[in-house]
Every structure is written in structure tokens, then in C-alpha cells.
Amino acid sequence: MEKTLKIIVLVKHVPDAQFDRHLNGEGYTTDRDESILSELDEYALEAALQLAEARGGSKAGNQVIALSMGPAGAVNSVKKSLQMGATEGVHLTDAALAGSDAAATSLALSAAVRYLNQDAPVDLILTGMASTDGETSLVPAQLAERLGLPQVTFASSLQVDGGRLVARRDADTSSETVEAALPALVSVTDQINEPRYPNFKGIIAAKRKTITTLSLADIGVDPAQVGHAGSWTAVTNAEERPPRTAGTIITDEGDAGIKLVDFLAAQKLL
Amino acid sequence: MAKVLVFIDNPGNALKKSSLELLTLARSLGESVVALNGELHNEVTATFGEYGVSAVLRPSVQDLNDYLVAPKAAYLAAAAQGAGATIVLLDNSPEGKEVAARLGIRLNAGVITDVIGVDSDGTAHKSVLAGSYNTACKATTPVSVLTLKANNVTPEPAAAPSAPEVVTVDVPVGSTDAAARITAREQKVASGRPDLTDARIVVAGGRGLDGDFGPVEELADALGAAVGASRAATDAGWISHDAQVGQTGKTVSPQLYISAGISGAIQQKAGMQTAKVIVAINKDAESPVFEIADFGIVGDLFDVLPQATAEIKKRKG
Ligand SMILES: Cc1cc2nc3c(=O)[nH]c(=O)nc-3n(C[C@H](O)[C@H](O)[C@H](O)COP(=O)(O)OP(=O)(O)OC[C@H]3O[C@@H](n4cnc5c(N)ncnc54)[C@H](O)[C@@H]3O)c2cc1C
Ligand SMILES: Nc1ncnc2c1ncn2[C@@H]1O[C@H](COP(=O)(O)O)[C@@H](O)[C@H]1O
Numbered sequence: 001m002e003k004t005l006k007i008i009v010l011v012k013h014v015p016d017a018q019f020d021r022h023l024n025g026e027g028y029t030t031d032r033d034e035s036i037l038s039e040l041d042e043y044a045l046e047a048a049l050q051l052a053e054a055r056g057g058s059k060a061g062n063q064v065i066a067l068s069m070g071p072a073g074a075v076n077s078v079k080k081s082l083q084m085g086a087t088e089g090v091h092l093t094d095a096a097l098a099g100s101d102a103a104a105t106s107l108a109l110s111a112a113v114r115y116l117n118q119d120a121p122v123d124l125i126l127t128g129m130a131s132t133d134g135e136t137s138l139v140p141a142q143l144a145e146r147l148g149l150p151q152v153t154f155a156s157s158l159q160v161d162g163g164r165l166v167a168r169r170d171a172d173t174s175s176e177t178v179e180a181a182l183p184a185l186v187s188v189t190d191q192i193n194e195p196r197y198p199n200f201k202g203i204i205a206a207k208r209k210t211i212t213t214l215s216l217a218d219i220g221v222d223p224a225q226v227g228h229a230g231s232w233t234a235v236t237n238a239e240e241r242p243p244r245t246a247g248t249i250i251t252d253e254g255d256a257g258i259k260l261v262d263f264l265a266a267q268k269l270l
Numbered sequence: 271m272a273k274v275l276v277f278i279d280n281p282g283n284a285l286k287k288s289s290l291e292l293l294t295l296a297r298s299l300g301e302s303v304v305a306l307n308g309e310l311h312n313e314v315t316a317t318f319g320e321y322g323v324s325a326v327l328r329p330s331v332q333d334l335n336d337y338l339v340a341p342k343a344a345y346l347a348a349a350a351q352g353a354g355a356t357i358v359l360l361d362n363s364p365e366g367k368e369v370a371a372r373l374g375i376r377l378n379a380g381v382i383t384d385v386i387g388v389d390s391d392g393t394a395h396k397s398v399l400a401g402s403y404n405t406a407c408k409a410t411t412p413v414s415v416l417t418l419k420a421n422n423v424t425p426e427p428a429a430a431p432s433a434p435e436v437v438t439v440d441v442p443v444g445s446t447d448a449a450a451r452i453t454a455r456e457q458k459v460a461s462g463r464p465d466l467t468d469a470r471i472v473v474a475g476g477r478g479l480d481g482d483f484g485p486v487e488e489l490a491d492a493l494g495a496a497v498g499a500s501r502a503a504t505d506a507g508w509i510s511h512d513a514q515v516g517q518t519g520k521t522v523s524p525q526l527y528i529s530a531g532i533s534g535a536i537q538q539k540a541g542m543q544t545a546k547v548i549v550a551i552n553k554d555a556e557s558p559v560f561e562i563a564d565f566g567i568v569g570d571l572f573d574v575l576p577q578a579t580a581e582i583k584k585r586k587g
Contacts, residue, residue: 040517040518101380102371102374102381103374103375103380103381106375129518132517136367136381136383136384137364137367137368137371137383138367138370138371138374138381138383140371141339141367141368141371141372142371142372142374142375142381144340144372145340145343145371145372145375145376146375148448149448150338150340150448150449150450151338151339151340151368151372151450152338152450153338153339153364153368154364166453167450170511170512171364171365172458172512173457173458173460174455174456174457174458175455175456175458176452176454176455176456177452177453177454177455178338178450178451178452178453179450179451179453180449180450180451184450189518190501190518191511231380231410232374232378232379232380232381232409232410232411233380233381233382233407233408233409233410234407234408234410235405235406235407236393236406236407236408237405237406238398238403238404238405238406239403239404239405240402240403241397241401241402241403241404243402244543244548244561244562246560246561246562246563246566247563247564247565247566248564248565248566249555249560249563249566249567249568250565250566250567250568251555251567251568251569252567252568252569252570252573252574254573255577256551256567256569256573256574256577257573257574257575257576257577257578257579257580257581258577258578258581259567260549260551260565260567260574260578261578261581261582261585263549263565264526264549264582265585267526267547269471269525269526269547270493270582270585270586
């Protein structure tokens with residue numbers, strides 16, 4: 001049997017992109033009503049669950065800890081992670097965190113990871129490829145830098161064997177095989193697996209799992225280092241672009257290909 | 271005058287257009303210094319001179335390409351500190367952004383990605399939330415790290431060329447210790463078509479193509495366009511994942527985006543709705559793609575695309 005793993009999965013609670021999203025208030029942050037577990041983080045969670053299951057699951061002592069930093073509602077993303085199969089949840093929440101940029105987010109998350117590292121060392125941190133609201137992909141690399149860990153980003157496959165991991169990354173001109181020693185941080189793409197849906201058993205089981213709520217004081221972070229005040233970037237202006245409106249719609253009557261070319265010619269696009 | 275450090279990774283024999291854009295922007299913000307990784311060919315040195323670069327920095331080690339980003343960030347941090355740079359510019363590739371991310375932590379510098387323009391006071395402009403907002407952002411730290419999206423600056427050589435000096439920067443010892451190692455690289459074959467991210471025209475196909483990208487490719491070739499795809503098409507294996515446009519694929523802003531047999535899901539729109547002109551062909555009049563199309567055709571793509579291709583060939587003679 002392979003060595004058991006302690007895995008932290010970073011899950012972000014984000015505004016649902018199916019609804020209109022707006023930037024408001026000081027620092028132009030997104031509204032957080034209608035928020036969900038970022039769908040790209042489900043791939044990280046699924047990857048963690050598969051690694052744990054291949055080693056005998058929670059019965060054998062494998063841990064999959066879902067960690068989310070965010071306002072009160074973010075606990076729902078932690079709960080959904082537990083329903084999918086995470087063994088425990090951690091919700092890092094504090095009024096002072098509001099408006100954190102990637103640098104401040106990675107600072108707070110690094111302190112939370114160190115806190116979770118105390119009783120037993122963490123082997124692996126898994127994240128999504130990007131948050132669907134921030135879309136910067138900065139947090140994983142910044143967290144790895146702060147923790148001094150090797151980072152493997154945009155993994156489209158991942159194997160762990162003993163104390164090492166092997167991953168595949170697909171870039172435009174080449175595909176790479178990458179190896180690193182554990183502990184390490186890996187961000188995964190939506191090519192890596194097909195995330196499961198929580199089933200009835202999972203939903204019932206989740207009710208008995210522990211969610212730990214952590215504040216900045218618990219993890220020893222000075223509130224001045226995070227949030228709007230502690231961020232290293234500031235949004236100074238935001239303007240909504242007028243939404244695209246529909247143009248001319250025609251139904252093909254046998255000559256639509258010609259009309260298409262006429263349109264392109266009129267727009268000087270030929 | 272501000273010192274601006276530009277990171278150029280493995281230029282090969284000639285600088286790419288996106289690198290020339292970085293050099294042009296850098297010169298508009300201050301004195302530009304290049305931090306190079308990889309070989310330095312004479313032609314490239316000459317171009318640096320034409321673009322008014324005052325110095326070219328090179329790493330003291332040659333194996334940075336064997337690791338994922340961490341040692342490159344360590345090298346760049348040393349280069350920026352040595353040069354006294356207050357702005358560091360990188361390209362907006364996934365790797366560029368990751369180097370920027372780690373560099374930001376090393377330099378205590380704010381990082382802004384997806385930048386399309388920078389004002390003289392360092393304010394950066396970018397669009398967010400899948401192109402629905404234009405924002406201005408600024409680093410609040412003494413040093414800022416910016417990654418510039420391609421095709422937003424017109425490359426322009428300097429009025430007065432320079433003769434850059436070449437300086438070696440010591441890469442801190444131990445910077446490869448905690449880095450992931452690249453153990454194998456498989457080159458992909460090039461398609462011969464324009465690069466999807468900077469193409470002027472993109473013709474994209476989805477599930478409606480039913481396994482046959484022929485009509486999309488023929489129209490693309492008649493227009494000199496790049497070929498894109500929805501995730502349904504790439505997941506089905508009809509075309510390489512590199513062609514995927516959208517939230518988890520490429521973001522494109524071409525002059526013209528032709529969408530054929532694609533319904534227009536939110537994740538697809540996230541990658542293409544900033545295109546200047548959108549044309550959609552779909553047999554279902556209720557498809558959401560028609561809500562954002564400048565010109566929409568309700569019809570069968572297997573009729574419309576070949577007819578358009580033939581007509582373009584006829585007109586172009
Ligand atoms: C986490 C996540 C990330 C995703 N990322 C992306 C992404 O980056 N890019 C992306 O594209 N999608 C992405 N998706 C998938 C997205 O949600 C849609 O499922 C996908 O875009 C649908 O592709 P499609 O439009 O080709 O297929 P469908 O939605 O099945 O649409 C096919 C369309 O073709 C039309 N059609 C069929 N036959 C013809 C014909 N002969 N002539 C004309 N029209 C015809 C139909 O009317 C229909 O509208 C993502 C999904 C998730 C969950
Ligand atoms: N507030 C957060 N809480 C938990 N995880 C986060 C948070 N912000 C970012 N992440 C993780 O970092 C990844 C990339 O986010 P980003 O850098 O914002 O694009 C996400 O997919 C998450 O896994």
C-alpha cells in the first residue's frame with residue numbers, strides 16, 4: 001500500500017457567471033450574492049479524491065482538506081466540497097480580508113497552510129487553474145513562492161508515487177513531463193478529470209464532517225497586511241462595457257454564404 | 271528617469287512581435303533594460319540596439335529552461351534589484367504570468383496581468399469579468415510587475431539607436447532546489463496557419479461540425495485565418511485542445527470571429543466576446559450566440575460555409 005497523503009485543496013467561492021456580474025464600492029469588488037464553488041476548483045478536488053481513494057481513502061488515514069478563504073457565504077463551497085468527498089473543511093474568514101488582491105490572498109492562505117501543517121505535514125496542495133472571477137492565475141504561484149514549494153501549474157495529468165509527483169502540461173508548441181518532490185503545489189486544468197456530483201450518501205456523510213473556522217488571529221496574520229489596506233495593487237477605476245447587442249440575423253434561403261461575403265466586404269474584412 | 275526591466279525568454283534568432291511590443295512600451299515609460307534568458311544571437315542584439323535598450327542582462331547559469339519558473343523568478347529578482355528597476359514587464363503567456371507571480375513576492379511588488387496599456391504614471395489598463403468591464407489598476411508598491419497582452423502596442427524602433435552593454439547577473443544559489451524539473455518535452459507540429467491568439471481573423475467550429483472540420487478549415491484558409499473550436503469539439507478529439515477558445519482555452523480579440531455550429535455557452539463567450547465583429551452560423555435560431563452576433567445566419571453550416579469559401583475565392587480571383 002502506498003504512503004497515505006494529506007492534501008489541501010483550495011476552493012474559492014465565486015459569483016456565478018451565469019448571472020450578470022458587477023463591480024461595486026470601494027476597490028470595485030464583485031458582488032457575492034449568487035455565489036458558487038468555482039467550477040474550475042472542482043477539478044482540483046476530484047484529483048485529490050482520486051489520489052486519496054487510490055490509497056485506501058479516509059479509512060486508511062488519507063486526508064483531503066478543503067480550504068476556502070472568503071466571506072460568510074464561502075462556507076457553502078466548503079460544504080459542497082465535503083459532499084463531494086473531502087474529509088474535512090476549513091473556512092478562513094475575517095472582515096479584514098475583504099478586497100484582498102493575489103498577494104494578500106496568498107499571504108493569508110500561506111499562513112492557513114502553515115497552521116494546518118502543525119499536527120502533521122501537508123504533502124500536496126491542489127488548486128484550480130484560475131478563479132472564474134479574478135482570472136489571474138496568480139494565487140497558486142504566489143502561494144508556492146511564499147511557502148518555498150515547487151509549483152507545477154496547469155497539470156493535465158498527475159501521478160504521485162512515493163515522495164514524488166509526475167505531471168503533464170500542455171503548452172502551445174510542446175507538451176512537458178514535469179517531476180517534483182513532495183511537498184509541492186499543483187494547479188490542474190479541466191482536462192485532468194471529470195468531477196463527480198455529490199450523491200445522496202455523500203450529502204448525508206458531509207453533515208458529520210468537521211468545518212473549522214479560522215480568523216486572522218488564529219493563523220497569526222496582522223489585519224493590516226491583507227484586505228484593501230494590505231494589497232499591493234488597487235483598482236482605481238472600473239467602467240462597464242456596453243453589452244454586445246444582436247445585429248442583423250438572417251435565415252438562409254440558399255444564398256446566405258454570398259450574403260456573408262457581402263457583409264465581410266462591407267466591413268472591409270476581406 | 272524610471273528604469274524598466276523587460277524579460278525576454280529564449281528569443282532564438284529573432285525577436286517575436288510581442289517582444290518588440292514590450293520594448294516599445296518600456297521605452298515610453300523610461301530607460302529600458304532587457305533581462306534575457308537563453309542564447310543571445312547577433313541579430314537579436316542588433317534589434318535591442320534599434321529599440322534603444324541600454325543594457326542586456328544575462329543569467330550566470332544556463333539551465334533555467336530545465337525548471338518550472340521558480341529559478342527564472344529568482345534570476346529576474348536579482349536582475350531587477352541590480353538594475354534598480356521600478357517596473358518589470360513580461361509577456362502575458364501562462365509562463366510569463368507565473369514568473370511575474372513569483373517575482374512579485376520576491377520584490378514585494380504588486381502584479382497586474384492581462385495589461386493592454388500603461389499610462390506614464392504606471393496606471394495599467396485591463397478588462398475583467400470576461401471582457402464586461404474596463405478597469406484601471408495601479409501597484410501601490412515601489413516596484414510594479416506587469417504582464418502585457420499581445421497586439422496592444424505598435425512596435426516602433428527608437429529615434430536614436432543604442433549600443434547596449436551586456437552584463438551577467440548572478441542567479442542566487444539554491445534557486446533550483448525547490449523547483450519542479452522538466453524531464454521531457456515533446457514538440458508539437460505547427461499548423462502553418464496564423465497563431466490563434468494574435469490572428470486578425472478566427473474561424474471557429476463546434477459540436478455542429480459533427481467531426482468534420484473541413485468546412486471551417488477551408489474558410490479559414492480562404493480568409494488567411496486561424497482555426498478555433500469550442501470545448502465540445504476539442505473534447506470530442508476532432509481538433510487539438512490548443513484550438514479551444516474560451517474560459518479554459520484561449521482568449522482572442524480578433525477583428526473578425528466567425529462561429530459555426532457553436533451554441534455560445536458562457537464559457538465560450540468568455541474567450542471571444544471582445545472580438546471586433548462576430549459572425550455566427552447556427553441552425554437553431556434560439557442559440558445564445560445570436561445575442562452577441564453582429565451578423566447571424568440561421569442555417570446549415572455545411573451549406574453556408576462552402577458557399578462563402580467559394581465566393582471569397584471567386585472575388586479574390
Ligand atoms: C469548467 C468548464 C470550462 C469550460 N470551458 C470552455 C471553453 O473554454 N470553451 C468552450 O467553448 N466551452 C467551454 N466549456 C463548455 C461549454 O459549457 C459548452 O458545453 C460548450 O461550449 C458547447 O460547445 P458547442 O457550442 O460546440 O456545443 P453545443 O452546445 O452542443 O452546440 C452545438 C450547436 O451547433 C448547432 N448545430 C448543429 N448542427 C449544425 C449544423 N449542421 N449547422 C449549423 N449549426 C449546427 C446547434 O444548433 C447548437 O447550437 C466549459 C465548461 C465547463 C464546465
Ligand atoms: N479566496 C480563495 N480561497 C481559496 N482558494 C483560492 C482563493 N483564491 C484563489 N484560490 C485558489 O487559487 C486558484 C487560482 O486563483 P486566481 O489566482 O485568483 O486565478 C483558484 O482556482 C483556487 O484554487
